[in-house]
Amino acid sequence: MSNHLFSFFRSRFPADLGKPFLMLPSGGSLSYADLIDRTGRLANLFCSLGVKPGDRIAVQTEKSVDALLVYLAAVRAGAVYLPLNPAYTVGEVRYFLGDAAPVLFICRPEDEDGMRQLAQQVGVPNLHLLGPSGEGDLLTLAAGQPSGFEDVPREEEDLAAILYTSGTTGRSKGAMLTHGNLQSNAETLRKYWRFTSEDRLLHALPIFHTHGLFVATNSILAAGASMTFLPRFDAKELIRHLPNATVLMGVPTFYSRLLAEEGFTRELVSHMRLFVSGSAPLSAETHKAFSARTGQAILERYGMTETNMNASNPYDGERVPGSVGFPLPGVELRITDPESGALIDDGIGVIEVRGPNVFKGYWQMPEKTAEDFRADGFFITGDLGHIDERGYIFIDGRAKDLIISGGFNVYPAEVEAAIDAIPGIAESAVIGVPHADMGEAVIAVVQARDPALDETKVLQALSDQLARYKQPRCVLFMPELPRNSMGKIQKKLLREENAELFG
Ligand code: MLC
Ligand code: AMP
Numbered sequence: 001m002s003n004h005l006f007s008f009f010r011s012r013f014p015a016d017l018g019k020p021f022l023m024l025p026s027g028g029s030l031s032y033a034d035l036i037d038r039t040g041r042l043a044n045l046f047c048s049l050g051v052k053p054g055d056r057i058a059v060q061t062e063k064s065v066d067a068l069l070v071y072l073a074a075v076r077a078g079a080v081y082l083p084l085n086p087a088y089t090v091g092e093v094r095y096f097l098g099d100a101a102p103v104l105f106i107c108r109p110e111d112e113d114g115m116r117q118l119a120q121q122v123g124v125p126n127l128h129l130l131g132p133s134g135e136g137d138l139l140t141l142a143a144g145q146p147s148g149f150e151d152v153p154r155e156e157e158d159l160a161a162i163l164y165t166s167g168t169t170g171r172s173k174g175a176m177l178t179h180g181n182l183q184s185n186a187e188t189l190r191k192y193w194r195f196t197s198e199d200r201l202l203h204a205l206p207i208f209h210t211h212g213l214f215v216a217t218n219s220i221l222a223a224g225a226s227m228t229f230l231p232r233f234d235a236k237e238l239i240r241h242l243p244n245a246t247v248l249m250g251v252p253t254f255y256s257r258l259l260a261e262e263g264f265t266r267e268l269v270s271h272m273r274l275f276v277s278g279s280a281p282l283s284a285e286t287h288k289a290f291s292a293r294t295g296q297a298i299l300e301r302y303g304m305t306e307t308n309m310n311a312s313n314p315y316d317g318e319r320v321p322g323s324v325g326f327p328l329p330g331v332e333l334r335i336t337d338p339e340s341g342a343l344i345d346d347g348i349g350v351i352e353v354r355g356p357n358v359f360k361g362y363w364q365m366p367e368k369t370a371e372d373f374r375a376d377g378f379f380i381t382g383d384l385g386h387i388d389e390r391g392y393i394f395i396d397g398r399a400k401d402l403i404i405s406g407g408f409n410v411y412p413a414e415v416e417a418a419i420d421a422i423p424g425i426a427e428s429a430v431i432g433v434p435h436a437d438m439g440e441a442v443i444a445v446v447q448a449r450d451p452a453l454d455e456t457k458v459l460q461a462l463s464d465q466l467a468r469y470k471q472p473r474c475v476l477f478m479p480e481l482p483r484n485s486m487g488k489i490q491k492k493l494l495r496e497e498n499a500e501l502f503g
Helices: 004-012 032-048 065-076 090-100 109-122 138-143 179-192 210-223 235-244 252-259 284-294 366-372 412-420 455-462 491-497
Strands: 020-023 029-031 056-060 080-083 104-107 126-129 159-165 173-178 200-203 226-229 247-250 274-277 299-304 308-312 323-327 332-336 349-354 379-387 393-398 403-405 408-410 425-435 439-448 474-477
Touching: 004 065, 004 179, 004 210, 020 032, 029 032, 032 065, 032 138, 056 065, 056 090, 065 080, 065 138, 065 210, 090 109, 090 173, 104 109, 109 126, 126 138, 159 179, 173 179, 179 210, 179 308, 200 210, 200 235, 210 226, 210 247, 210 299, 210 308, 235 252, 247 252, 252 274, 252 284, 299 323, 299 379, 332 379, 403 425, 403 439, 408 412, 412 425, 412 439, 412 455, 425 491, 455 474
Parallel strands: 020 226, 056 080, 056 104, 080 159, 104 126, 200 226, 200 247, 247 274, 274 299, 439 474
Antiparallel strands: 020 029, 159 173, 299 308, 308 323, 323 393, 332 349, 349 379, 379 393, 403 408, 425 439
């Protein structure tokens, strides 16, 4: 029996294992042989710490080569990888650790004191440290382990990762992704986007979400190709490295920020094979400005944590601005009435998907899982869309109350709960308004009981409660929040009234 996902990657590794898997901005590189050696040592370490097949390994570190290797080592060890945004506060991490009950938690050296205490409180038996340049004890311990490791057998249906997504109500949900989900999507994308071993992807996305972790990394591994691995997005750094790349993947903010750079020219990217955008809507305006500047059309695709990638504009053929293209091979996609579930042939409805890419359910939430699936196995995405006469899919909005800022999801319900808990607040409404750089910006409209409360005090109270990207960019005060005849806060009206806030 093989390890479904890692055996698949192995089968695609180049014959010459000395070939780079990662190239670093400093000029160094990590070969496929290094990948095997270092993940072998880490996997041996995990097993020596008592990690058993199916156990969770939670990780909250900065983006680094070693952090990426921890993902692959966890897969080899048969564990379930659980990445956490480094921006999450201690309070947020407490929930994830408590819910997922990992056997091992890897965190940043500077967070050691607080996290050790937290790990003890929630009963996580092992805590080890990893900094962006390899600081901490994790790598020292791994260096003492043998590099040879027999990959733990895992089947298609076994879990490879849990990624938490917030919800429209209440608690965050852990999306359970299987070896089969990740393997099938990696192979589909490799074929559909024509990756070959000659490709060099410029990687500037975070590696704790589907986009940077699975879409980018797994497609490269499925092709035995290479990536230039940057610590974060910086438009000038991308311009420096684009000459050595063949493919770039990013959220729309990457593209609008690149377009704002004079150095981003047609000549700079004339050798590039593919630009992919996803995670948030790419405006038709940015799509067109990009084509005008470079002569190339961005390929927009549509996915989500629960489903990996669902749809993509064609590789050959027209990439339509504002559309996310066609369902990917093997993915069934339909539009239904959100209330009745009836099929809608012509018009806007909720997008539902089914296929080998679709997750197994939410971790320890059978009721929530059942709610989000139809009896015939289709997953209800909560995105609204329609399909035109040529079969192109368009996303028209969201049935779920969700804000996407710079590719990060923010659920208003979570922010509202944090604001409502501040003494002196009567109630709040959190909405997304148009923002040129981030697509949408989070703002809060509040009704205060205490006249001494002001914006600074509200933001101060939230600063250690919520990750920075969830915190409102501004707080507006109203004597009373507008309600409809049913008594529901009129968020649509608030969005319209504040549509021009950021120009
Ligand atoms: C950073 N900040 C953000 C933010 N990113 N605030 C709101 N939304 C964001 N996305 C905060 C910073 O902490 C900082 O706070 C301030 O905003 C300004 O930061 P910046 O320097 O301008 O931002 P930067 O660090 O350059 O980051 C912007 C970004 C980054 C767009 C490059 O957010 C990013 O890499 N986003 C990618 C997200 C992603 O990978 N999503 C995929 C999800 S998977 P302060 O306090 O200093 O002002 C998924 C499925 C799918 O959705 O289909 O792919
Ligand atoms: P996440 O839960 O972080 O995986 O985010 C998934 C959500 O991002 C989807 O449900 C969509 O709302 C949104 N999304 C992803 N890709 C696109 C896209 N190309 N256009 C519009 N929305 C997108």
